[in-house]
Amino acid sequence: MDHFDLVDGELHAEQVSLTALAAEVGTPVYIYSTATLTRHYTVLREALDAHPSVLGDSLIAYAVKANSNLSVLATLARLGCGADTVSEGEIRRALKAGIPADRIIFSGVGKTDAELAFALQAGVRQINVESVPELDRLAAIAAGLGVVADIAIRVNPKIGAGGHAKITTGGEGDKFGVPADEALDLYARAAASPHLNPVGLGCHIGSQITDLTPLEGAFGLLRKLTETLRQQGLPVTRIDLGGGLGVPYVGGAVTASPADYAAMTARVLDGLDVEAAFEPGRLLAANAGILLARVIQVTERADGRRFLVLDAAMNDLLRPAMYDAFHEVKPVAPREGEPVAYDIVGPVCETGDTFARGRLLPPIQAGDLVVFTGAGAYGATMSSEYNSRPLVPEVLVDGERWAVVRARPSYDEMLARETTADWL
The missing domain is CATH 3.20.20.10 (Alanine racemase)
Incomplete structure (x- = not known):
């Protein structure tokens, strides 16, 4: 998968563990x-x-x-x-x-x-x-x-x-x-x-x-x-x-x-x-980048539908909402078991914040990490702060080394960019 491969049962970006990157940088995060x-x-x-x-x-x-x-x-x-x-x-x-x-x-x-x-x-x-x-x-x-x-x-x-x-x-x-x-x-x-x-x-x-x-x-x-x-x-x-x-x-x-x-x-x-x-x-x-996200929860309904709710949203990766685009979704550390059909969604408050419906994946639990492949083009460049969600950070990997090349802004930094009208 273009230098994003399983090593000892866990996805890596070149020689860098995605689990370790998530712990250091947080999720969601783009990785190139x-x-x-x-x-x-x-x-x-x-x-x-x-x-x-x-x-x-x-x-x-x-x-x-x-x-x-x-x-x-x-x-x-x-x-x-x-x-x-x-x-x-x-x-x-x-x-x-x-x-x-x-x-x-x-x-x-x-x-x-x-x-x-x-x-x-x-x-x-x-x-x-x-x-x-x-x-x-x-x-x-x-x-x-x-x-x-x-x-x-x-x-x-x-x-x-x-x-x-x-x-x-x-x-x-x-x-x-x-x-x-x-x-x-x-x-x-x-x-x-x-x-x-x-x-x-x-x-x-x-x-x-x-x-x-x-x-x-x-x-x-x-x-x-x-x-x-x-x-x-x-x-x-x-x-x-x-x-x-x-x-x-x-x-x-x-x-x-x-x-x-x-x-x-x-x-x-x-x-x-x-x-x-x-x-x-x-x-x-495109295939030089992934979006790494974490599962917030798995919501199961009485009709058998399962929603995989991620901390990544349409404001982080807009292509599925705008173009009905397909991105493959993979667990970082795949679990054993029969594939399960999930509707993969984010936390933004509109139905358009849906990445996929009925996507078959290995069993997934809250807290697991997943990646969207092919996300290196028209991903971060089209991202926004919709719903006042901070812009997703970006990381560049080169062999064993990596660097944050766009940091996630803090809420204070987001708010500091705006001023209040002097009559308010």
């Missing part, structure tokens, strides 16, 4: 594996490098939104990873973690003027422009700063894909990017501006994609647009292919491996002579 982050990045890098003439110089720009913890970013930065960012805050995180500005891409459909100005002053690699108004605002901001902005035009290929409608981003009705015909006009418009330097095209059609067919269609469209722009005398030197390749949240393997993905991309881009960028998030981080 350095070894898994490293392995996932290396597998993708090697898959791309297997096609040196097409993808050898490609940039892996990790999607910071998946897991923005500074120690996670610093771990990837040391491997040579860049960053895909969607806010000034994410740019600042990437820079603080040691990712060079020239390896940072700034994406997003609603960048503010202040964010665009910050990105230009920071010297990011490129800004992915998604609309005519954004292009015009960026040109004006660049003029005011006396700089020339390197940009890519994000294309909406009318090809949507992903594990859920809410994470499908390339469909005709989605808010992202511009249609293909408009992209050509927008590129030419940018080329005519003394303050904009169009360097490429990009797309991102969704997340948790397990079939390469829609990706191949979108990449093929970018190739055709690149060839058309070059025929018009406009240079195109980069292609931003986004992210979205899925991960196995439960058993087995996804349909498409990084090797299959790289081979398809190389085939589509062969001979185009562009520098490709990839923006994986979930692919690198």
Whole structure:
């Protein structure tokens, strides 16, 4: 399970006991594996490098939104990873973690003027422009700063894909990017501006994609647009292919491996002579992290239903409530006995705070520890203090050593962030 394995009948994160971590840090707590982050990045890098003439110089720009913890970013930065960012805050995180500005891409459909100005002053690699108004605002901001902005035009290929409608981003009705015909006009418009330097095209059609067919269609469209722009005398030197390749949240393997993905991309881009960028998030981080929780109680009803009530809630791991997402749940120290069906819930006061229904698990008792696997992406980054519950802490493990890389705030610290109106 990606460096989360049973050792003497008890789950460990690499060489660290989860039981010991729970005693030291408390629960719930996110735990990330350095070894898994490293392995996932290396597998993708090697898959791309297997096609040196097409993808050898490609940039892996990790999607910071998946897991923005500074120690996670610093771990990837040391491997040579860049960053895909969607806010000034994410740019600042990437820079603080040691990712060079020239390896940072700034994406997003609603960048503010202040964010665009910050990105230009920071010297990011490129800004992915998604609309005519954004292009015009960026040109004006660049003029005011006396700089020339390197940009890519994000294309909406009318090809949507992903594990859920809410994470499908390339469909005709989605808010992202511009249609293909408009992209050509927008590129030419940018080329005519003394303050904009169009360097490429990009797309991102969704997340948790397990079939390469829609990706191949979108990449093929970018190739055709690149060839058309070059025929018009406009240079195109980069292609931003986004992210979205899925991960196995439960058993087995996804349909498409990084090797299959790289081979398809190389085939589509062969001979185009562009520098490709990839923006994986979930692919690198999801299975590098778990959420460790403790059972508060087991509630049994007269109809035979059993509720496994945890100290983790939807505010700690939102994906099941928001996307009906599946996360495998495992006991840290499995007990012997026939599997039992549990509805797994948290303490938040709404029915949406349900992680799973009828999930078969070994017998579990109050006080036992359980983990949610595949929680390294879109877990801690989407957490909140709903119900005035403290933000869940984060721990990074590296072999036998570990460190708290985001502490759980105390109630006093939570309350101190707010002030009372002076008339109260």
